[in-house]
Amino acid sequence: MINVLMVGNGRMGTVIAGLIEAEENMQVVSMIGIENKDDSAVWEPEADVVIDFSHKDMLPLVDEYVRRTGAALLSGTTGYDEADMDVLRALGEVAPTIHSANYSLGVAVLKHLAADAAKALEGFDIEITETHHNQKADAPSGTAKLLLKSVDPEGECDVVSGRDGMVGKRPKREIGMHALRGGTVAGTHTVHFFGNNEEVELTHRAQSRTVFAAGAVAGAKKLVNAEKKFYTFDELMFA
Numbered sequence: 001m002i003n004v005l006m007v008g009n010g011r012m013g014t015v016i017a018g019l020i021e022a023e024e025n026m027q028v029v030s031m032i033g034i035e036n037k038d039d040s041a042v043w044e045p046e047a048d049v050v051i052d053f054s055h056k057d058m059l060p061l062v063d064e065y066v067r068r069t070g071a072a073l074l075s076g077t078t079g080y081d082e083a084d085m086d087v088l089r090a091l092g093e094v095a096p097t098i099h100s101a102n103y104s105l106g107v108a109v110l111k112h113l114a115a116d117a118a119k120a121l122e123g124f125d126i127e128i129t130e131t132h133h134n135q136k137a138d139a140p141s142g143t144a145k146l147l148l149k150s151v152d153p154e155g156e157c158d159v160v161s162g163r164d165g166m167v168g169k170r171p172k173r174e175i176g177m178h179a180l181r182g183g184t185v186a187g188t189h190t191v192h193f194f195g196n197n198e199e200v201e202l203t204h205r206a207q208s209r210t211v212f213a214a215g216a217v218a219g220a221k222k223l224v225n226a227e228k229k230f231y232t233f234d235e236l237m238f239a
Helices: 011-021 056-069 082-091 105-120 142-151 210-223 233-238
Strands: 002-007 026-032 049-052 072-075 097-099 125-132 158-161 174-181 187-195 198-206
Touching: 002 011, 002 056, 002 210, 011 026, 011 210, 026 210, 049 056, 049 210, 056 072, 056 082, 072 082, 072 210, 082 097, 105 142, 105 187, 105 198, 105 210, 105 233, 125 142, 142 174, 142 187, 210 233
Parallel strands: 002 026, 002 049, 049 072, 072 097, 125 174, 158 174
Antiparallel strands: 125 187, 187 198
């Protein structure tokens, strides 16, 4: 039986917990949210893996738990800065650890396709658009940032978040990042490649949060038997 400490009881956390309870060999031993995070009792159960889809401010508590128990950590929390990512990478030295802004297998494939397209379509203008529900707090999405890394791995391009006013001619080494918010959209991401008289679009549409939750549960199963290391989703699932 794989015991799971679920950190984050919002939309994603609730969906993930539901999938875990449907598994014969997994169970949630504690469900932690902002409202009960300071209750020491919720951090007492020993788990094989922590699944964290909460808020960036919960990271110190998650870090302390993993270091105390040695539980594996699967993190899907977004909005982290580089200092936060350093904390997660350091946890890979004491427990199997993974962080991804998106646990969809389809998005993992989209990343590879976008990287290949960027190499093949050298000189094309690149724009990235992402659309999410009206309750999403951060922008651009973590997935959009992953796609940016795929098409510009060395960070050589200037990134602009939308455009306004007399912005002038579009520089060649520029990538636009555009965030749309509305309704109940689970997540749509498109990488646009604009050439002379032609355009290529690569799009992934999530019809529900279940695709992300299912990928997270599958990743957690693999992570509990993995070596101590900080993993990417590609390394964990496809290596």
